[in-house]
Structure formats: structure tokens, C-alpha cells
Amino acid sequence: GQQVMQIPQYQHVQEGEDFTTYCNSSTTLSNIQWYKQRPGGHPVFLIQLVKSGEVKKQKRLTFQFGEAKKNSSLHITATQTTDVGTYFCAGLLPTQGAQKLVFGQGTRLTINP
Amino acid sequence: DSGVTQTPKHLITATGQRVTLRCSPRSGDLSVYWYQQSLDQGLQFLIQYYNGEERAKGNILERFSAQQFPDLHSELNLSSLELGDSALYFCASSVGYSGAYEQYFGPGTRLTVT
Numbered sequence: 001g002q003q004v005m006q007i008p009q010y011q012h013v014q015e016g017e018d019f020t021t022y023c024n025s026s027t028t029l030s031n032i033q034w035y036k037q038r039p040g041g042h043p044v045f046l047i048q049l050v051k052s053g054e055v056k057k058q059k060r061l062t063f064q065f066g067e068a069k070k071n072s073s074l075h076i077t078a079t080q081t082t083d084v085g086t087y088f089c090a091g092l093l094p095t096q097g098a099q100k101l102v103f104g105q106g107t108r109l110t111i112n113p
Numbered sequence: 114d115s116g117v118t119q120t121p122k123h124l125i126t127a128t129g130q131r132v133t134l135r136c137s138p139r140s141g142d143l144s145v146y147w148y149q150q151s152l153d154q155g156l157q158f159l160i161q162y163y164n165g166e167e168r169a170k171g172n173i174l175e176r177f178s179a180q181q182f183p184d185l186h187s188e189l190n191l192s193s194l195e196l197g198d199s200a201l202y203f204c205a206s207s208v209g210y211s212g213a214y215e216q217y218f219g220p221g222t223r224l225t226v227t
Contacts (some may be wrong), residue, residue: 030213041220043203043216045216088155092213100171100212103157104155
């Protein structure tokens, strides 16, 4: 079925290092959303990208949507311990009828202080 | 606090039993989504309701059913429970019916089937 693939599944970094997670779809997406889930918590919406080639920044976080709207990335500069958690991308598939948001498997980020 | 409430927080039950999970969406939100998250797994979409009507279906088992009531709260019913149904069940809400709207997640219900 239609899937949104996310890599890597796990990433461990030293505090201060950069981190990137990638999201790929075999189908062109209408939009893509990113969520963060802290350990023991629930997913929290971070951002939505809609336009081809769109880049958005939130402090140390940079989100990109590919030109073909089939891939996206989240880059964190100079990670801090507060960045620990699982980052999910969720792609909106343009289907007939109800559009469904399909979540990637997530990238779990752990940080060595 | 997302404004979405879920009860109970934890549920422990035996195989073969039936349970009901409850969700109240954020004030003003008409859509309710149900997700299942197993250990170290992503979010599996189960079902969506919009303003009382079923809107979209995901990988929901026939043993599972849901409904949204006139006051917009939703219930997810899980029956003939199996060990593999042990998971975290999240409810999320959004203002619109399409997936283009950001979703606000509740704290989840952790179901343990023994």
C-alpha cells in the first residue's frame, strides 16, 4: 500500500552535533506535517509544509519539502538534550474521497550530554 | 496540554475481553482520529470521524469499532482482545475533515492485555 518511509529509525548523537531525519514517499504528497513525541508523551505538531521546495525554520530546526513533493527532511542544528524524542513525518496522500495522513515510522533521537 | 482528553489512562484486561476507550476532542474540533502505537512502532491510523460520521478508515480490525456522539466525544471499542492488541491508543482531533489540518493528540490510553 501507499507508505511514507522515514530514515533512520534511530539516531544517537553527542550534544551539540547536528541531526537530520528523512522522509520519502513513492507518491506525490499534498502536504507533509512533522510531529515530535517526547519519551512517555504524545505526538505534538511541529509544522506543515505545502509548497514544492518549501523551507521553513523554527529556531534550530529546518524543515524542507522536496521539489517533487515526494520527500522531506528535518534538520536540527547543534542538538540539545531537550531535542530528545521521536520525530514523525506524516504525508497527506491525494486520494479520491477522504484524504488520509500517513505517518512514517519515526526517527528516535537520543543525545549524549 | 493539547485540550484533548482520553480516559482511562491505563487499562489492564484479559484476553477475550472487551474494553471501551473514550476521547473528548478540543473545543471546536469536529474531527476525531484514533491511532494505535505498539512498542517501538509508529502510529497506525485506525479510523476518523467527522461531525458524527465515519470519514476515513485505516488498518482497523473487524474486532474494533468506533463511534462519535452528538457531543463530539468518541469511543473506541475493542473486543475479543488478544495479547497483540496491547499498545498505546491515541486519539487526536482537528478542526476540519481533511488531513490538511494539524492534529492535536491526547495523552493516550495504555492497554495491556494479559
